Amino acid sequence: MTGFVWYLTVFVLAAFVGFEVISKVPSILHTPLMSGSNAIHGIVLVGALVIMGEATGPAQVVLGFIAVFLATLNVVGGFVVTDRMLEMFRAKPDARPAPPERGGPPGPEAR
Amino acid sequence: MSAVTEVAASLPLSTWRSAIYLVAIVGFVIALKGLSSPKHARRGNLAGAAAALLAIAITFSAGSVTHSVRNLSLALVAMALGAVVAVPAARMVKMTAMPQMVAVFNGVGGGAAALVSVTELLHVHSTGTSPATYVVVEAVLGVLIGCVSFAGSAVAFAKLQELMATRPIVYAGQQPINAVVALGILVLALLGIVTGATGYVFGVLVLSLVLGVIFVLPIGGADVPVLISMLNSFTGLAVAASGFTLGNSLLIVAGTLVGASGMLLTRLMSKAMGRSLPNILFSAFGAVVTATATAEGLDGKAVKSSTPDDIGVLLAYARKVVIVPGYGLAVAQAQHVVKELADLLSARGVEVFYAIHPVAGRMPGHMNVLLAEANVPYDELKEMDEANPELPTADVALVVGANDTVNPAAVDTPGSPIYGMPIIHADQAQHIVFLKRSMRPGFAGIDNALLFDDKTVLLFGDAKDTLQKLVAAVAAV
Numbered sequence: 230m231t232g233f234v235w236y237l238t239v240f241v242l243a244a245f246v247g248f249e250v251i252s253k254v255p256s257i258l259h260t261p262l263m264s265g266s267n268a269i270h271g272i273v274l275v276g277a278l279v280i281m282g283e284a285t286g287p288a289q290v291v292l293g294f295i296a297v298f299l300a301t302l303n304v305v306g307g308f309v310v311t312d313r314m315l316e317m318f319r320a321k322p323d324a325r326p327a328p329p330e331r332g333g334p335p336g337p338e339a340r
Numbered sequence: 341m342s343a344v345t346e347v348a349a350s351l352p353l354s355t356w357r358s359a360i361y362l363v364a365i366v367g368f369v370i371a372l373k374g375l376s377s378p379k380h381a382r383r384g385n386l387a388g389a390a391a392a393l394l395a396i397a398i399t400f401s402a403g404s405v406t407h408s409v410r411n412l413s414l415a416l417v418a419m420a421l422g423a424v425v426a427v428p429a430a431r432m433v434k435m436t437a438m439p440q441m442v443a444v445f446n447g448v449g450g451g452a453a454a455l456v457s458v459t460e461l462l463h464v465h466s467t468g469t470s471p472a473t474y475v476v477v478e479a480v481l482g483v484l485i486g487c488v489s490f491a492g493s494a495v496a497f498a499k500l501q502e503l504m505a506t507r508p509i510v511y512a513g514q515q516p517i518n519a520v521v522a523l524g525i526l527v528l529a530l531l532g533i534v535t536g537a538t539g540y541v542f543g544v545l546v547l548s549l550v551l552g553v554i555f556v557l558p559i560g561g562a563d564v565p566v567l568i569s570m571l572n573s574f575t576g577l578a579v580a581a582s583g584f585t586l587g588n589s590l591l592i593v594a595g596t597l598v599g600a601s602g603m604l605l606t607r608l609m610s611k612a613m614g615r616s617l618p619n620i621l622f623s624a625f626g627a628v629v630t631a632t633a634t635a636e637g638l639d640g641k642a643v644k645s646s647t648p649d650d651i652g653v654l655l656a657y658a659r660k661v662v663i664v665p666g667y668g669l670a671v672a673q674a675q676h677v678v679k680e681l682a683d684l685l686s687a688r689g690v691e692v693f694y695a696i697h698p699v700a701g702r703m704p705g706h707m708n709v710l711l712a713e714a715n716v717p718y719d720e721l722k723e724m725d726e727a728n729p730e731l732p733t734a735d736v737a738l739v740v741g742a743n744d745t746v747n748p749a750a751v752d753t754p755g756s757p758i759y760g761m762p763i764i765h766a767d768q769a770q771h772i773v774f775l776k777r778s779m780r781p782g783f784a785g786i787d788n789a790l791l792f793d794d795k796t797v798l799l800f801g802d803a804k805d806t807l808q809k810l811v812a813a814v815a816a817v
Contacts, residue, residue, distance in 0.1 A: 233474050233584075236584055240580060240592050243596035243597055244596050246600075247372075247599065247600025247604075250369060250376075250597070250601065251605065258705060259609070259705040261375060261381055261705070262705075263569055264438070265371060265375055265388060266597070266602060267575075268385075270446075270453075270595055270598040271392065272392055272595075273453045273579040274419075275590060275591060276452075276453070277452055277456050278399050279588070280459045280463060281415040282404045282406065283404045283405075283411075283463055284463065286466055290411065293414075293415070295452075295455055296459065297418035297419055298419075298422045299452040301421075301422025302445060303448050304392055305422060305423050306430040306441070306445045307430075307442075309430035309431060310433065311385045312382065312389075
């Protein structure tokens with residue numbers, strides 16, 4: 230139970246940090262922020278790995294397997310999508326004049 | 341020095357693992373902080389990815405993860421499958437489909453968190469001990485929030501992908517049914533907590549999936565971005581709850597960071613729409629609109645449409661042109677050609693800038709991402725509050741695929757469901773030019789009286805196509 234109270238302390242403090250860190254994000258970065266924080270909660274993969282490792286019955290194995298799969302989708306997909314969005318913010322317009330049809334990052338949207 | 345290494349060597353591996361988790365937590369905070377400026381955002385995201393990679397890698401040092409070769413290999417297979425699916429999906433998704441993609445990745449995260457919680461409970465039972473009450477409480481919370489997020493994200497995805505009606509879906513007895521389901525969850529949760537039996541927790545799981553669906557159905561298309569932001573926050577909390585169940589501080593902190601930041605972002609977004617969060621969630625916004633809007637005096641008036649050549653001349657001889665982009669710009673992939681038009685006009689000495697509504701497109705900042713892709717300079721992107729004072733002196737407001745965000749009903753029609761939402765005051769410009777695919781109303785499903793205004797002309801067609809014709813027309817002037 231002392232463990233629980235300790236975790237509760239961590240939880241409350243982390244909530245304050247979350248508010249503080251985010252309150253300064255300009256609105257133009259809201260989409261990448263949503264996507265980036267979405268990737269961060271993909272860290273649930275760590276929890277999924279733990280339950281998968283200690284799974285005993287077939288039910289636990291199946292549920293664990295699905296959990297690891299879904300969590301991997303979240304963490305990998307989340308960071309890749311966010312990176313793709315942010316890649317576009319990198320280009321400074323004056324640094325290199327871009328022809329209008331210049332493709333973005335690889336992918337079908339670059340047509 | 342040797343004393344330090346001795347101490348270090350004497351520490352158990354689990355202590356080292358916790359220390360590395362702490363490093364990862366710092367990485368996540370840096371990641372969120374990096375997103376505060378376009379300059380550091382990408383580095384921030386990479387820091388987050390590195391932190392996640394580090395934490396995942398060190399997790400394999402735990403005996404509980406590796407002791408069963410079969411489980412370990414299954415875990416590796418599941419990870420490989422996940423990566424094989426996620427990377428191409430994330431790489432190839434069109435910029436227009438980003439919001440759906442975020443909804444999907446968010447939903448699966450919620451599902452994973454729910455499964456972690458319930459499986460941990462099963463595991464504790466299978467070891468022959470009965471879990472402490474607070475462990476069951478945490479697991480139930482993780483299952484509940486995770487499943488609502490999973491099912492809600494699935495419906496949000498279907499709405500954004502237009503696999504189903506984007507309008508709010510309402511039916512008789514909706515609120516009572518929702519209340520009954522919520523009550524059922526509460527009862528099952530209490531039974532699960534009191535008896536410690538996992539059967540009840542599975543009941544919570546199923547009913548939470550139902551709740552996720554029926555909770556999202558009445559939320560209209562225009563509000564889906566706010567919804568996704570909220571579900572993102574939910575998933576964070578579900579991950580934190582599963583962290584409590586497992587006694588893992590990394591999951592608690594990372595989940596809570598996302599939960600808190602997501603709540604804040606959700607509030608900012610609903611504020612940008614001039615509405616309260618409960619109003620967005622429970623008012624079935626836009627459901628009853630068609631009847632009122634069509635009855636409301638739009639009859640008898642006809643829209644004026646024009647040709648690209650005429651509009652090209654209008655633009656070329658304007659002094660100030662304000663471009664108001666919306667989702668239609670994204671659909672048509674017209675961000676490059678709109679920049680071409682803007683550059684051409686600037687070269688003629690026309691003052692051009694973009695007026696960005698905070699919820700233009702389907703996610704906040706959606707337009708900024710698209711226009712950044714086309715290398716539009718930041719200083720040409722003006723936020724609503726900055727742009728609105730300029731509009732009365734603008735010669736032309738060029739509305740490219742936007743609708744609800746310029747609908748004056750938000751200002752002058754108290755009965756309208758979008759009444760009170762701040763808008764871009766395109767109606768104050770000397771001329772308003774709408775590029776539209778059809779007369780279909782916007783995502784909110786509301787007719788727009790501005791289309792029928794005397795100052796307004798319409799150019800029908802695909803936005804990219806029309807813009808290309810405008811570019812040719814301006815070049816020919």
